[in-house]
Every structure is written in structure tokens, then in C-alpha cells.
Amino acid sequence: MLNIGCHLSSSKGYLHMGKEAKSIGADTFQFFTRNPRGGAAKAIDEEDVKSFLDFAKENNFGKILAHAPYTLNACSDKEQTREFALNTMKDDLLRMEYTPGQLYNFHPGSHVGQGVEIGIDLIIKQLNAVLWEDMTTTVLLETMAGKGSEIGRTFEELKQIIDGVHLKDKMGVCLDTCHIYDGGYDIVNDLDGVLNEFDKIIGLDRLKAIHMNDSKNPFASHKDRHEKIGEGSIGLQAMVNIINHPKLQGIPVLLETPNELDGYAKEIETLRAAYKD
Numbered sequence: 001m002l003n004i005g006c007h008l009s010s011s012k013g014y015l016h017m018g019k020e021a022k023s024i025g026a027d028t029f030q031f032f033t034r035n036p037r038g039g040a041a042k043a044i045d046e047e048d049v050k051s052f053l054d055f056a057k058e059n060n061f062g063k064i065l066a067h068a069p070y071t072l073n074a075c076s077d078k079e080q081t082r083e084f085a086l087n088t089m090k091d092d093l094l095r096m097e098y099t100p101g102q103l104y105n106f107h108p109g110s111h112v113g114q115g116v117e118i119g120i121d122l123i124i125k126q127l128n129a130v131l132w133e134d135m136t137t138t139v140l141l142e143t144m145a146g147k148g149s150e151i152g153r154t155f156e157e158l159k160q161i162i163d164g165v166h167l168k169d170k171m172g173v174c175l176d177t178c179h180i181y182d183g184g185y186d187i188v189n190d191l192d193g194v195l196n197e198f199d200k201i202i203g204l205d206r207l208k209a210i211h212m213n214d215s216k217n218p219f220a221s222h223k224d225r226h227e228k229i230g231e232g233s234i235g236l237q238a239m240v241n242i243i244n245h246p247k248l249q250g251i252p253v254l255l256e257t258p259n260e261l262d263g264y265a266k267e268i269e270t271l272r273a274a275y276k277d
């Protein structure tokens with residue numbers, strides 16, 4: 001079974017996203033919990049959430065993925081920015097409980113010159129302050145391209161963060177194909193090698209979602225510019241290898257390619273056609 005979807009606008013609520021996803025052949029989706037640049041989130045409409053949950057069940061949707069705002073930086077050197085990150089994630093995770101058992105993804109952060117070790121400590125501190133025992137959401141660290149002082153370019157850094165978190169069973173990883181290829185993991189020529197390394201360092205059981213994006217830039221360029229599937233340096237075949245890899249079955253695949261709905265529909269159709277059930 002292949003659960004595949006794309007990033008959708010959350011401005012019209014959950015049921016709207018569910019119906020929009022279905023209309024383009026998707027059975028999962030990603031959305032921002034609030035404006036990606038930050039700011040207050042809209043109040044949860046419980047009726048809307050309830051209708052969506054029914055809709056998702058009827059249509060056999062896979063897990064959906066909420067994405068934290070880009071401005072969230074748990075390891076900033078500014079206390080105010082760290083506080084914003086803490087309060088935003090706290091609030092997001094409370095809101096996530098209206099849709100129990102789903103996924104919440106965030107960019108680990110940029111240490112802005114403080115160094116990786118201090119950055120990782122700050123991220124761990126934040127996670128330990130916001131996770132609680134009875135929560136049902138799994139919080140995912142996204143693999144990053146290593147642009148600027150981004151933390152999370154290497155599997156080792158992600159593992160180090162997870163190791164510091166007390167409630168480890170709440171933690172997982174979202175693998176972004178553009179980011180790891182940009183980050184220097186060769187999923188085109190050595191997908192098995194990359195997955196083995198992930199398994200050895202983090203453990204494949206932590207891999208809970210895949211962001212499927214081609215890259216505008218060559219291997220190991222640390223740039224993070226997404227391209228349409230099959231039109232970048234990664235290419236369609238590598239994507240097909242990923243969705244069909246025996247070790248990656250059951251993991252939801254989300255497109256974040258530069259597309260409108262019709263473009264996403266085509267990519268989903270192409271990938272579904274290449275999926276060997």
C-alpha cells in the first residue's frame with residue numbers, strides 16, 4: 001500500500017484538505033499548523049475536525065503530517081526566538097491532539113554560529129519541555145540540507161537529539177529526499193547504502209514520513225531548492241526505487257514540489273503507476 005499526498009493549504013480547514021487530497025488521488029497530506037512565517041494559529045473547529053476524521057477513515061487515509069513554521073528555531077542565539085519556538089511547538093502539539101495519533105514535523109534549527117553541540121543541547125532542552133507522557137502525536141525531526149548553520153544534515157546529529165530526549169517513543173524522523181541528496185547522501189546511486197546507514201545510526205523504525213522532492217542543485221550542494229519530480233538532479237527512477245523499497249513500505253510519502261494542484265495530481269499519478277503492489 002502506498003500512502004501518498006502533497007503539501008496543501010490549511011486555510012479552509014481539515015475537511016477541505018481531505019477532500020482536496022482525494023480529488024488529486026492522494027490519501028494523505030501535509031499542512032502548516034499556522035502561517036509558515038509564524039504568528040497565531042486559527043482556533044480549531046471541532047466540527048470540522050470531526051467531519052475530517054470520518055472522511056479520512058472512509059477513504060482509508062494514511063497518517064497526515066503537520067509541519068511547524070519555518071521560523072521556529074529552538075537553537076537560536078536569541079532568547080526571544082527560542083521562547084517563540086517553545087510556545088509555538090507547545091501550542092501546536094496541544095492542537096494536534098484533536099487529530100490523535102498523527103505526525104508533527106519540524107526543522108531541528110540553525111545554531112547561528114554557536115556550534116553544533118550547543119545547538120543540539122538547546123533543541124533537546126526544548127523537546128524535553130514540550131513533550132508529555134500521554135500525547136499521541138509523533139514528533140519528527142526533518143533531515144536537512146546543511147544550508148548555513150542548519151542542524152540535522154547528518155543522521156548522527158538527529159540521533160544525538162533523539163538520545164537526549166526523555167520521551168524517546170514520541171520521536172521520529174522525516175526524510176526529505178532533496179535535503180539528504182543535497183546533504184551528501186547518494187540516494188541515486190546507493191539507496192541501499194544510505195538506508196543501511198540510517199538503520200545503523202538512527203534505526204529505520206524511527207523513519208515515519210518521507211518528503212519526496214527532486215532537487216534543482218547537484219549532489220551534496222547544501223542548497224535546499226526543491227524541483228518537480230523527475231525534473232531535477234535526483235530523477236524519477238530514484239523516486240520509484242524509494243517508493244518500492246521493501247524497507248520503506250507503509251511510510252507516508254508527501255510531495256513538496258513547486259506545483260499547483262494539477263501538477264501534484266500528475267506526480268501522484270506517475271508515482272502510483274510506478275508502484276508495484
Ligand code: FE
Nearest residue numbers: 067106107142
Ligand atoms: Fe520542511
Ligand code: FE
Nearest residue numbers: 142176211256
Ligand atoms: Fe521537506
Ligand code: ZN
Nearest residue numbers: 178179224226
Ligand atoms: Zn526543503
